[in-house]
Amino acid sequence: MRPGFVRGAPYFMASIDAPAAPSRLGRILRQVGATLITLLITFVGLLAVTFIISRVVPIDPVMSILGERATEAQIAETRTKLGLDRPLWMQFGIYVNDALHGDLGTSIRTKKPVVAEIARYFPATLELSTLATIIGVIIGIPAGVLAATKPGSLLDQAVRLIGLMGYSMPVFWLGLIGLLLFYGQLGWVSGPGRLDAAFDMTMQFELTQYTGMILIDTALNGQWDMFANAVSHIILPASLLGYLSMAYISRMTRSFMMNELGQEYITTARVKGMPERRVIWVHALKNVMVPLITVVALSYAFLLEGAVLTETIFAWPGLGRYITDALLVADMPAVLGGTVVVGAVYIGINMVSDLLYRLADPRAR
Amino acid sequence: MIAPNLTWNQWLRDQNPTSRSQARMAQAYLSWLRLKRNPLAMIGLGITVALILMSIFANVLAPYDPITQNLAERLQPPGTPGHWMGTDDFGRDIWTRILYGSRITLYIVLLVILTAPVVGLIIGTVAGYFGGWIDQVLMRITDIFLAFPKLILALALVAVLGPGMVNAVLAIAITSWPPYARVARAETLTVRNSDYIAAVRLQGAGAVRVIWGHVMPMCLPSVIIRVTLDMAGVILTAAGLGFLGLGVQPPQPEWGLMISAGRKFLFEQWWVATMPGLAIFVVSLGFNLMGDGLRDVLDPRSSGR
16 A cells, blocks of 8 residues: 555545655655765775875884984884874774874874864865856856857857867966966966965954955955955966866867757757747756756866966965975875865765756756 | 779778778778868877877987086077077077977876776776676775876875886876776676677687677777877876976976976076977877867767767
8 A cells, every 4th residue: 555545535635645755855865875875985995095005105104203313112102102003904994083083194294283284275275266166167158058059160169179278288387377478477467375465464363264265254354455456366376277167167068058959849949939049048058057067066176186286386375285385395194184185075076966966857866 | 802903992982891801991991081071180180190200200300409408508588599499497408308308298198098098998897797796896996096186196196106207107097097997887888788798608708708809899999089088188197297396307308397497487588388388288289189089980979969
């Protein structure tokens, strides 16, 4: 018997689809549960990779903490403290447990917890890649749609070529050229860094840091001259990264759109006499948006990576610069901690986009 | 093999091929004709061929030595007689260094495409063919590697292994096999239950033989398309590692390294950083244009047409 059927009730009550609601909720919950388990497995796998990397490092962690002149007793004591005297699988267990509790070790360079340092650097990266993604979406989607409506046209070729150029450009070189042109020659934007040096004191002592993202913090504090200065600093790196993101988004939009425009419902809409503009920008685009969620999420995750090289060019105090600076002094806990965080964000973005995709597309539920 | 009264062209266009190799050649010829119609793809092919020729004949084409310093002529601007691309801070001719750098670039690309796709192909076909828990385990591992942003994992690996070209190649290869495994697995799943595989198995072929001789060839076209599209990415990653000082070491004329050296005087002597970047850009654009065209020709499903 169907669970919604009430014995003795009139027939029309039984036909009300009562169980649909709980079972749909149940299905979503099951999916969320399955996603979370996959997330956990992938995260532990990520930790396993960084753990293996950290164990094959030729640098002895004890020596790098104590220095060359440590006594035997000190070395033994530190080994015990770091848990290095235990079996490897137990060390891995401790490592995973610590990581899940938000402990990624201590930076050798600064002697501070890696997690606290990353928390300080991460907002700058987040701000940069978010702005870049916004730029990429605003330009990339319309460009891709327009290219798809007139395949083979000059516009289509142009979008394709500009996109492929974005795929082929070394991001650090693009940054240097951008600096040379827009900062050095034209003077349209400010140079490296997040703010002019004149604002350093205000930044440190007067500004209430709500989010760590300068554009938001200065706006919330009402510091508009500082806000304008921050904009003039972020606009160049964000536009360059946005270009890369646009290259990817416009290409994918074009191919999804081409696919969609070949569907029968589009023909039906056209035959009905619907204006072409509405067919493309409302009917087709709505369906293209669903797979685009994944694309935008991927490009967002990809920008985190592009940010590593961009940040070194623009002296941007973000996660990428944190990792590369740590690399140069062989500060492995910092490097691997940064790697874990970027990897975790990467996994997180992918999972969220997967969930959004399922929620947005009725066929995938 | 060719009947004497036929020209090559007629032999290739024959509607009734008499041998397997003729059919295969005819297929390749048709693909080539389609590729030729795409001007952008032909430009890409031209750039790639030029890169290969440049690297083979670097010692003939280059007017100077790529390593020897000549401090009397340091930082000459482009257009200086004898140095049309200018010189760097050690007075070395930038054009010469770019020519020799093409060898390093091509070498890195070759090493990566000879390792990563092979590993991916093996893992993907094995996972797809056997299915079950083998598939589960292998694909989980693949997913974990996919979860890493490539460059960051490569950075961490190079940090551990130590900087240098071989380690950079190793790091890039370790980070780039997972997509191949995914592609190969997907292709394997489509052919694994087909009749011809069943026929081979009934003849008593073992798993290794089936996978090697009958599954892998089916995966090759998709993998090859991916390889051409990935080559630009390999070049960019290698250049990025070089730029950070983690790849090829000075005084080798690696393009990324040359950009990083030119960074110090970007605003005064712009050409030192710009020229090698232009080389990277042109070469990866070439690979991308060619890969894009090849995909349209070989894989009608994803061409978006």
